[in-house]
Amino acid sequence: QVQLVESGGGVVQPGRSLRLSCAASGFTLSTDAMHWVRQAPGKGLEWMAVILYDGNNKYSGDSVKGRFTISRDTSKNTLYLQINSLRSEDTAVYYCARDTTMDVWGQGTTVTVSS
Amino acid sequence: QSALTQPASVSGSPGQSITISCTGTSSDVGGYNYVSWYQQHPGKAPKLIIYDVSNRPSGVPYRFSGSRSGNTASLTVSGLQAEDEADYYCSSYTSSSTYVFGTGTKVTVL
Numbered sequence: 370q371v372q373l374v375e376s377g378g379g380v381v382q383p384g385r386s387l388r389l390s391c392a393a394s395g396f397t398l399s400t401d402a403m404h405w406v407r408q409a410p411g412k413g414l415e416w417m418a419v420i421l422y423d424g425n426n427k428y429s430g431d432s433v434k435g436r437f438t439i440s441r442d443t444s445k446n447t448l449y450l451q452i453n454s455l456r457s458e459d460t461a462v463y464y465c466a467r468d469t470t471m472d473v474w475g476q477g478t479t480v481t482v483s484s
Numbered sequence: 485q486s487a488l489t490q491p492a493s494v495s496g497s498p499g500q501s502i503t504i505s506c507t508g509t510s511s512d513v514g515g516y517n518y519v520s521w522y523q524q525h526p527g528k529a530p531k532l533i534i535y536d537v538s539n540r541p542s543g544v545p546y547r548f549s550g551s552r553s554g555n556t557a558s559l560t561v562s563g564l565q566a567e568d569e570a571d572y573y574c575s576s577y578t579s580s581s582t583y584v585f586g587t588g589t590k591v592t593v594l
Contacts, residue, residue, distance in 0.1 A: 413588040414573050428581045470520055470535040477529055
């Protein structure tokens with residue numbers, strides 16, 4: 370059964386860093402593109418970044434370039450999102466999703482940036 | 485990359501049909517066959533209901549259908565049911581090799 374499980378969220382002070390994880394099961398990351406998407410409280414979905422199946426090609430939205438880094442570890446079948454210099458506007462539920470169609474989503478992990 | 489434009493809300497009675505539009509540009513919606521639609525119930529993760537403009541994943545009811553004309557994609561829900569009340573988002577691949585979501589539409593079943 371294909372499944373994605375995010376973790377690593379929590380309450381973080383502004384300016385700190387955080388690494389989110391997305392553990393995949395039922396398929397291997399080396400065969401699929403993977404995305405990070407976030408949703409601020411009461412707001413819509415915001416696409417953030419994608420890493421293609423080869424692991425070498427990565428693309429991200431203009432709003433996250435420079436502070437956010439997408440990566441993966443195929444030996445652990447896990448996707449990551451490194452977020453640096455956290456701001457209050459980064460408060461959101463962060464989802465990972467599989468494939469260019471985003472056909473499978475995790476349950477999300479909540480990041481709250483607050484002092 | 486600006487968000488794709490969707491109506492904020494659409495409503496309909498049970499059994500009726502509704503259509504949600506998703507307007508972009510020739511650099512996204514109009515330029516690639518990679519338009520998807522997602523359904524999101526409160527507190528839940530989004531669910532893929534249409535991909536590649538008009539394809540339905542296995543298990544998605546036939547009453548959901550997708551189409552496109554120029555730079556505008558559309559999602560039609562025929563035979564509206566109570567469980568269709570949710571938020572709906574479109575997304576598209578873009579000429580920058582990135583993706584963009586629509587602004588979202590709240591569907592209310594009267």
